[in-house]
Amino acid sequence: MKVVALAGGVGGAKLADGLVRILSPDELAIVVNTGDDFTHFGLHISPDLDTVCYTLAHLANTKTGWGMKNETWKALKGATQLGGPGWFSLGDRDLGTHLERTRRLAEGETLTSITQSFCQKWGIKHTIYPMCDQPVATMINTREYGWLAFQDYFVNRKCMPTVLGFEFKGIQRSKVDEDLSQKIREADHIIICPSNPWVSIDPILKVNGFGKLLEGKRVIAVSPIIGNHTIKGPAAKMFSEMGLQPSSLSVAEHYKGLIQSIVIDESDQDLIPAISRCGIISYVTDIFMKSPKDRIRLANFVLKSAAICRE
């Protein structure tokens, strides 16, 4: 069974971690959102990409959900003491990644090549693809401040502003990596991880040519919403602000026409008929990943559901 998983930050990283423990590097490739990439203190930072890589490399700080474990903060402390912005937490260990990524990008190496080189050094055997090598910036239109860069909205303003819409700046010039295209063509299943549909998955889906590659593919999504809430992040709040009831039904509707099935939480079984009316099959399990064991259990469930779907 060949699988390509699409992932954003923490939730996506957790399911990806479950999947890599079940599927071989030949069977699984992971595509990660880079619409949240930004330049800070002159460094190129790829928060979602790092969250996925650090998680798979067992370097992640599981308490915070971002950054590296065993971290110190001397550089950021120095910079803020000089008047620099402290709203984006850059740990000293984490900075090593940003420094070397920035250095290589300036030398003309692609983000894909850099990511795969980093993964090799970190002992990650599965291939992780940034969604594209071209700069794409997720922009959030807000009632209070107009258009905000993603990290300004997400970290600096703690997702407080009211969301009116999204734009993926630069997406017109984006391209799907050739090797990744091949992996998608060969894939039996595409798994959309439980990441934010608006700002983690949509940027990936909107990369030039990505939609075409998915035509006729079997796609299964895992809902990032339980009841009316997200485990982490602003997905539910975004649904509300976009005038939609935050629920796994709204997630299913969001992906309508793309996915054939969705994995939803067992507490959301009442949504099955409505989801079914979208032409989407629901599979039901406990989708809350509290422990590493949960990640494997959910990954197994998703793969089993995908396989049923195939028959």
Place this chain on the structure above:
Amino acid sequence: MKVVALAGGVGGAKLADGLVRILSPDELAIVVNTGDDFTHFGLHISPDLDTVCYTLAHLANTKTGWGMKNETWKALKGATQLGGPGWFSLGDRDLGTHLERTRRLAEGETLTSITQSFCQKWGIKHTIYPMCDQPVATMINTREYGWLAFQDYFVNRKCMPTVLGFEFKGIQRSKVDEDLSQKIREADHIIICPSNPWVSIDPILKVNGFGKLLEGKRVIAVSPIIGNHTIKGPAAKMFSEMGLQPSSLSVAEHYKGLIQSIVIDESDQDLIPAISRCGIISYVTDIFMKSPKDRIRLANFVLKSAAICRE
């Protein structure tokens, strides 16, 4: 007595430290070489400027002669584990400076303004001027490798290549800061600190308009050479490779036409007649600064010598 001191790295920083303990912020301004500035891992690094600032702020690592005290190296370790270059030591605390400097430069702030803002935060009361706000790159022509960027020669190749000559790339577009120009005009004395004449002081002297500002000024140099050796750095080696006997006489000859007097080591008294034949007066003392006390003693001696010279 109003003084402007010209300084490069460690030796210059030590004398500057002595001077600030004697002269008030109104009486002393310090100009620092930025020809050794470079971009590394995407960050703007100003090694001489940082050495002087860290020294005056009591943040310097006095053992290494560069970087900050109480330093850790997690970011650099992370970057090198990913294949990045480790030849330039970037400490975590030190990185804070580079991050914030890089951020502000990208926002269009001048290096002069940034430096003075940093000095204020670090509690440095005397004004420190980078030699100019325009990028100037000291290049070293070497027998073995042709032209090398300064830090490549100095740190990466440990000053091993044979020096054939120097160039200050970008110096044509450099300008002296207006406030600094005023300070130089008002100065009773210019002190050339015991820094490398070729790569620390010459870049400052060659900034557009700097030479003109020094015309008719009383200038006193402190030799960076004792016997045939430098305390630190490649000045003596450079003199040899340029076909000159490394000595305080060669330093005096280097600055001939610019300085009226030079402070040399008491062990070099035999050079006084030859230096005198250059039209330069020698003042003799122990110029080796081993302790903070030595810095004040030498600074007092230099100021006293300058004052004699004035009469």
